[in-house]
Amino acid sequence: MxxxxxxxxxxxxxxxxxxxxxxxxxxxxxxxxxxxxxSLPVPFKHGPTPPRVKAIYPDRQTFAYRCDSPIWIEFDMPMNNATITKDTVIVKSSASAEPVDGLLDVGSRMLMFRPYNEYPMDESGAEITITLLGSETGSGFIMDERGIALDGNKNGKPGGDFVYTYRVVR
The missing domain is CATH 1.20.5 (Single alpha-helices involved in coiled-coils or other helix-helix interfaces)
Incomplete structure (x- = not known):
């Protein structure tokens, strides 16, 4: 059995x-x-992941009523500090043709911009735009410790500028 x-x-x-x-x-x-x-597609990552902006402080609502607020930007990986300069971090006000002059303090994963004076404004306020260059423009670009350019436009590829705009009201 x-x-x-x-x-x-x-x-x-x-x-x-x-x-x-x-x-x-x-x-x-x-x-x-x-x-x-x-045939089933198999996703492949091509090369190392480029660095990105992880967070920006303060939020737009907090910034709106501060005429001299510093701006902090946090990256998702350690950056090459030598590439983060006043040529690759540009802060502009809609009320002025010239970039805003200020102190740029850089750490491994953070940068801080503090204007020397209040941001230039007109009678209603101003739009303050911070641009981090991730593409070659003649003045260089921001890269991480591995030498990979910032993915500013968040398309998964190195390069592209990161642009963030605040509105300051009077």
Whole structure:
């Protein structure tokens, strides 16, 4: 009795294996099967991930009523501090043609910009825009410790400028 069960299990397993092989071969050679089911795409990452801006402080609401507020930018990985300069971090006011002059303090993953005076404003206020250069513009660009350019436009590729705008009201 015990031997009969073993043989029946073995035959059942062999039959299941043959049926599975038949189904696989049939569908692999069948031209009516959609192309999408014949080959599944495999996502690949091409090269190392470029650095990005992780967070910016303060938020727009807090900044709106501060005429001299510093701006902090946090990166998602350690940056090359030598590439973060007044040439690659540009702060402008809509009320002035010249960039805003201020102190730029740089750490491994943070930068801080504090204006020397209040941000230039007109009678209603101003838009304050901070731009971090991630693309070659003649004055350089911001990169991480590995030498990879900032992904400013968040498309997953090195390069592209990061632009963030605040509104200051009077």
């Amino acid at each position: 015990h031997r009969t069960r073993s043989w029946s299990k073995l035959l059942l397993g062999a039959f299941a294996g043959i049926a599975l092989l038949y189904i696989i071969k049939k569908y692999m050679h069948d031209r009516s099967l959609p192309v999408a089911l014949k």
